Amino acid sequence: MGLSKLNSLYREVILDHSDHPHHKHALADSTSTITLKNPTCGDVINLDVKLDATDHIEDIGFTGDGCTISQSSASMMTDAVMGKSKEEALHMAKTFSDMVMGKEHPQADLDQLQDAAILSSIMQFPARIKCATLSWWALQRALMREEDQATKED
Amino acid sequence: MASNVTDFTQDFAILNQRVNDEPLTYLDNAATAQKPQQVIDALTHFYQHDNANVHRGVHTLAERATEQYEAARAKVQHFINAAEPAEVIFTKGATDGLNLVAGTYGEAHVQAGDEIVISIMEHHSNLIPWQQLALKKHATLKYIGLTADGELDLADAAQKITDKTKIVALTHASNVLGTITPLKQVAKLAHQHGAVIVGDGAQAAPHVKVDVQDLDVDFYAFSGHKMMGPTGIGALYGKRALLDATDPYQYGGEMIDFVNLYDSTWTELPWKFEAGTQNIAGAIGLGAAVDYLEAIGMDQVAAHEQHLVDYLLPKMLDLDYLEVYGPHNPAKHTGVIAFNIKGIHPHDVATALDMDGVAVRAGHHCAQPLMKKLHQVATARASFYLYNTQADADRLLNAIQEAKEFFSHGSVEAK
Ligand SMILES: Cc1ncc(COP(=O)(O)O)c(C=O)c1O
Numbered sequence: 170m171g172l173s174k175l176n177s178l179y180r181e182v183i184l185d186h187s188d189h190p191h192h193k194h195a196l197a198d199s200t201s202t203i204t205l206k207n208p209t210c211g212d213v214i215n216l217d218v219k220l221d222a223t224d225h226i227e228d229i230g231f232t233g234d235g236c237t238i239s240q241s242s243a244s245m246m247t248d249a250v251m252g253k254s255k256e257e258a259l260h261m262a263k264t265f266s267d268m269v270m271g272k273e274h275p276q277a278d279l280d281q282l283q284d285a286a287i288l289s290s291i292m293q294f295p296a297r298i299k300c301a302t303l304s305w306w307a308l309q310r311a312l313m314r315e316e317d318q319a320t321k322e323d
Numbered sequence: 324m325a326s327n328v329t330d331f332t333q334d335f336a337i338l339n340q341r342v343n344d345e346p347l348t349y350l351d352n353a354a355t356a357q358k359p360q361q362v363i364d365a366l367t368h369f370y371q372h373d374n375a376n377v378h379r380g381v382h383t384l385a386e387r388a389t390e391q392y393e394a395a396r397a398k399v400q401h402f403i404n405a406a407e408p409a410e411v412i413f414t415k416g417a418t419d420g421l422n423l424v425a426g427t428y429g430e431a432h433v434q435a436g437d438e439i440v441i442s443i444m445e446h447h448s449n450l451i452p453w454q455q456l457a458l459k460k461h462a463t464l465k466y467i468g469l470t471a472d473g474e475l476d477l478a479d480a481a482q483k484i485t486d487k488t489k490i491v492a493l494t495h496a497s498n499v500l501g502t503i504t505p506l507k508q509v510a511k512l513a514h515q516h517g518a519v520i521v522g523d524g525a526q527a528a529p530h531v532k533v534d535v536q537d538l539d540v541d542f543y544a545f546s547g548h549k550m551m552g553p554t555g556i557g558a559l560y561g562k563r564a565l566l567d568a569t570d571p572y573q574y575g576g577e578m579i580d581f582v583n584l585y586d587s588t589w590t591e592l593p594w595k596f597e598a599g600t601q602n603i604a605g606a607i608g609l610g611a612a613v614d615y616l617e618a619i620g621m622d623q624v625a626a627h628e629q630h631l632v633d634y635l636l637p638k639m640l641d642l643d644y645l646e647v648y649g650p651h652n653p654a655k656h657t658g659v660i661a662f663n664i665k666g667i668h669p670h671d672v673a674t675a676l677d678m679d680g681v682a683v684r685a686g687h688h689c690a691q692p693l694m695k696k697l698h699q700v701a702t703a704r705a706s707f708y709l710y711n712t713q714a715d716a717d718r719l720l721n722a723i724q725e726a727k728e729f730f731s732h733g734s735v736e737a738k
C-alpha cells in the first residue's frame with residue numbers, strides 16, 4: 170500500500186493548519202487556562218480561554234508542541250469555537266469526540282465544526298485519535314473548570 | 324556483509340504477515356520481543372499436560388509443575404551466572420524487581436541525609452522508585468550525566484558517588500541511546516564507598532551475555548517479555564547475603580515458615596520473596612526463552628545485532644535530514660536506534676512508517692529526563708533483534724526516505 174493511504178489523513182487543509190496554526194499564542198487576560206499532556210508521546214497543549222460576560226468565547230489561544238495532527242486539530246478547534254457560547258462549544262467538543270469514534274451525527278453538527286470535521290479521517294488511524302482529540306479535551310476541561318469556579322463563587 | 328547467523332524468522336510465525344499490505348518489519352523489540360514457537364509450545368504444553376500449583380500438593384501434577392518451575396529458575400540462574408538458584412526471584416518484570424529492591428532493601432537502609440545515585444538515562448522504572456524513596460526518606464537523589472557522545476560519564480560517576488551514597492542504580496543498556504553502560508566499573512565505585520549497586524538489565528539481558536558475578540552487581544532486574552519470553556514474568560537477582568538480610572516484599576501464602584497468631588517467620592530464599600501463587604506458566608515460558616537464546620548463544624545474538632548496526636547506522640548518519648541519538652560509532656551502539664526526521668514530529672513519522680509495514684516506537688520512551696537533556700519532546704526508535712535481517716534495515720531506510728518525501732511535498736515546514 171505504501172504511503173498512499175496517508176493522503177486521506179494528511180490533507181492539504183490539515184497540513185496548512187499545522188504549518189500556520191491559527192491562534193497559536195498565549196492570552197494575557199484569559200478566564201481559564203489548562204495544560205494537558207498526551208502521555209503516550211509527551212505532547213503538551215496549553216489552552217487559554219477568555220469568556221465574556223455572557224459566557225461566549227471572546228478569545229482563545231494555544232501554545233505547545235506536537236505532531237501535525239495535534240497542532241492542526243488545535244488550530245481548527247480555535248477557529249470553530251471562537252465567538253461561540255460555552256454550551257455551543259461543549260456541544261461541539263462532544264460532536265468532535267463522537268465523530269472520531271465513528272458515531273453518527275447530524276450534518277448540521279458536523280458543519281459547525283468547520284475545517285475540524287475533516288479529521289473524521291483519523292478513524293482509519295486509531296493510534297492517532299488521541300492526537301486529534303487532545304485540544305478538544307483541553308477545551309472541555311477549560312470550560313468545565315470555568316463552571317467549577319462559577320459555582321464556587323455563588 | 325551477510326551475517327553468519329541462520330535465518331530465525333521461521334520460528335516466529337507472527338513475522339510472516341502483511342501490515343497495511345506490506346510485509347511486516349517489526350522493529351519495536353525494545354518495547355517487547357516476539358516469541359518463538361518453542362516458547363509458545365512450552366506454555367501450551369504446560370497448560371495441556373502439567374498445570375498445577377507449585378510447592379503445595381503431593382500429587383503428580385503438583386510435583387511436575389514444581390519441578391518445571393524450579394528448573395526454569397535454574398535456567399535463569401545459569402543464563403546470568405548467579406551463584407545459586409536461590410538468588411533468582413521470579414517477578415512480574417524489571418519494574419516489579421526494581422520496586423521490590425527500593426521497597427525492601429532501600430526502605431530499610433536509606434535514611435535522611437543519605438544519597439541515592441542514578442543516571443540521567445534511566446527508564447522511569449529505574450527512576451521513580453528511587454525518586455520517591457528519596458522524597459520519603461529526605462535523602463538526596465543525584466544523577467550521573469552523559470558524555471558528549473551519549474555515553475555514561477564515568478568521571479561524573481566518580482564525583483557523584485560519595486561515602487554518603489547508600490544505593491547506586493544504573494541501567495545496563497539504554498532503551499534510547501543504544502549504549503551499554505560501564506556497569507562493572509560503576510559497581511566498583513559504589514562498593515568503594517560502601518554502597519550497593521542495582522542494575523537494570525531490561526535492555527541488556529535480551530541482547531548481551533550477562534554475568535552478574537563478573538559485574539559484581541548486588542541486585543539485577545530484567546523482564547522476560549523483552550527476551551522472547553511471555554509477558555508478566557521477569558527475574559530479580561540479588562546476592563544471598565543481602566536477600567537474607569532483607570525483609571519480604573509481600574506477605575501471604577508460600578513465603579512463610581511458621582505462622583502464629585501474633586507473629587510469623589519467613590521461609591528461605593528465594594520463596595521468601597514469592598508470596599502467593601506465582602506466574603508458573605510464565606516462568607516455564609521464560610525458561611524456554613532462555614533455552615532458545617542459549618542454543619544460539621548470546622555471543623551470536625550480540626554479533627548478529629552488531630552486524631545490522633554496522634550496516635545501518637552509517638547509512639542513517641549519512642542522511643542529513645536525520646538526527647540520530649547516542650554514539651555515532653556503531654561499535655558502541657546496540658540495536659536500539661533513536662532518531663528524528665528534522666522538522667517532522669516522530670508521531671507523524673511512525674504513522675508513515677506503519678503504512679510501509681515498519682513498526683517503530685515514537686514517544687518519550689519512558690525516559691522524560693533524558694528527552695529533556697536531548698532537547699526533544701519525543702523521538703522515533705527502531706530496535707532490532709535476532710530475527711531481524713539486513714532486508715529489514717533496508718526497508719526501514721526506504722520507509723524513512725518515503726516519509727521524508729511525503730512530508731516535504733506537503734506543506735509541512737522544516738522547523
Ligand atoms: C531500560 C528499561 N528498564 C526498565 C524497563 C521496564 O520493563 P517492564 O515494563 O518490562 O517492567 C524497560 C522497558 O521498557 C526498559 O527499557
